[in-house]
Amino acid sequence: MEALRQELLAVFDAEYRDHLRVVRDILAAGPMDSRAIGEVFRRVHSLKGAARVVERTDIETIAHTLESRLFRLLDAAETVTPEDLAAIGEAMDRIDSCMQDASDGSDDAATPQPVPPAPLPRDDGAESYVQVPVSRLDALVSVMHDVLGASARQERLWAELEDLTAAATRRAGPAGAVAVDPAAELARLTRALSALARERGRIAGQVDRAMLRLDEEVRAVTLVPAGTVFGSLAGMVRQIAREHGTGEVMVRLAGMDVRTDRRVMQALRDPVIHLLRNAIVHGQEDPARRQEAGKPAVPVLTLSVRMVGVRLLVSVADDGRGPDLEAIAARAVRQGLMAPDDPPVPETLLALVFAPGFSTRGEADRLSGRGMGLSVVAEAARTLHGSVRMEIGSPWGTVVTMAVPVSQRQRTILMVEVGDMTIGVPGRVIERLVRVRQGDIRVVDGRTYFPLNARRDPQTDAALVPLVPLAAFLGRPDAGLPVHDGAREGQEGALSVVLVAMDGVRCGFAVDQMCEVRILQISDAEAVGLDSALVPGVSWPRGDRPVFVLSPDTLLDRWRKAGATGGHLGGAPWDGPGDSPGGGTAGGNAASRRTPTVLVVDDSITTRTLQKTILQTHGYDVVLATDGVEALSMLHRSSHRIDVIVTDVEMPRMDGFALLDAVRSDPRLSSIPVVLMTSRNEEADIRRGLEGGARAYITKQGFEQGDLLDTIRGVL
Known part of the structure; x- marks a missing residue:
């Protein structure tokens, strides 16, 4: 019985989330007509019945109270008031809070509790159940049928090939056993083999297309609606507004049905909460001033999620007074971020708000934070290989938008060959791919550099960039620079160099061969026992040959710690990753050897x-x-x-x-x-x-x- 109860609770967990998501979407859509009220009533009624089945009397009580209120609205055909909307939203928040308390191991989950102040985000990564649309399952079944059908046709193809081989063997028996025209027999075999080759090509194409579809459908199944992560934030915002003395606030959620990588949304949850708090603290206005400006009496916060290409855009907008450009400029001058006589360009000023420690408030409080400002939001976006920007809202208010890749599992990767390994270098850190002639390589104080001209002005003097073999960081500390293209024939050789640039630091890494640029599906490398700091990911684009994806941060960090030195063209030892900066002896000699x-x-x-x-x-x-x-x-x-x-x-x-x-x-x-x-x-x-x-x-x-x-x- 206990096993059955746990299974029912897991199913109820998925069901209640679906009901809450739909009700919150209806609330966010704006004014409710009788049809919308009827849908909310149906959802609440179903939720009450489901709660009764799993003996969640706390949720059943909340749903019953709301159901009675909705019934009166339907029966009397009354207009939905702001108080009604607030009551519906508060009931959803209380139900969500009860479920969160239960999942956190609370013993008093059977008693209805008020929404706790500013709840911390909960990690839902350990959930055992996710909702998958039936259409997705149907698509998966269809793809599997295609794969199985292609496999069966391939088996028949092999059988026909075996029959053809056996027939040819029989006809090639003892001379004179069968009167066969060799030319005619050869022509017949050629036609049969051509037909088999064409059929094999068709089957291979079908398998490739089916596998691509299978990959897309499986990836789609792993995506979840944005509402599963952001849907519960509306109640938190209303609670924060009450604590801050702002009063009522309308929260609109848009795009909660957009499906994307759960881990990406979980990583964005804290920054979104920070932006919502910031909107309440900085965007508040006096009611009289709002009325003069023609704004709604109740402040409106909008959290929207949308997909643009392969990027996920998450925006937080308010209809408050908008960014205080004068205060931002004054603060920037005090912090040395701009000169007093610099022109106050709005775009420049709004970019400064993401600088570390930047805040226009004189002191931090419990709601607005600890003086960290919006730098935590910018750092979160950078961690996800994305960006963030602030804009002046139209016709009023402030909009902050984070743009990040839809999936952290997929990245644009340059594939290169280093020895017998295929290495992946993330495209975001590659400044240029360079062919360096051996004669252009310069050695200064035992270090190797190559000249690099500016792209826009090739006539300018070239800058010297450090040059090292990538193999030296992959288990071959004594590796030389891989010179090829003519070196063996006595002609001048060349090197293939990947120029990596991050945070003002540039280094050229020489590789054996550059292959191609692809968008790869990345898996964690810890499972295959690699150095997860240098090689955090691995991909299998061809099935049997892995691509080891490097961490540019770790690569450059290890190069720096090695003394930021260059490579060698063979023979002479390289003061590289295998040696500690400055050498192996202590004291002044070691220091004097460090450049x-x-x-x-x-x-x-x-x-x-x-x-x-x-x-x-x-x-x-x-x-x-x-x-x-x-x-x-x-x-x-x-x-x-x-x-x-x-x-x-x-x-x-x-x-x-x-x-x-x-x-x-x-x-x-x-x-x-x-x-x-x-x-x-x-x-x-x-x-x-x-x-x-x-x-x-x-x-x-x-x-x-x-x-x-x-x-x-x-x-x-």
């Missing part, structure tokens, strides 16, 4: 390229940043040691003086020497920089590369 790293900060790509080329040519490792904000982020997040900072003074968001102040005030960074470099040769600026802690000040007028090199050697 200094210079962080170049300048908003001019020309200046950055010039300085980088000069420094790399003279043996320095170089990391690039476009302004002070990016430089600070790299200094805080990078595991690679920075030995000196060379920064421009006049830059957007955060200038050189603000960067200098930030570095000097941070105990972790204060020991790094800072060199200011600017076109302004004014005594006041020079004095300000040196008094602020700069170790040197270089002017760009009459710039000589010797000045830069001598200055860096002097401060190290």
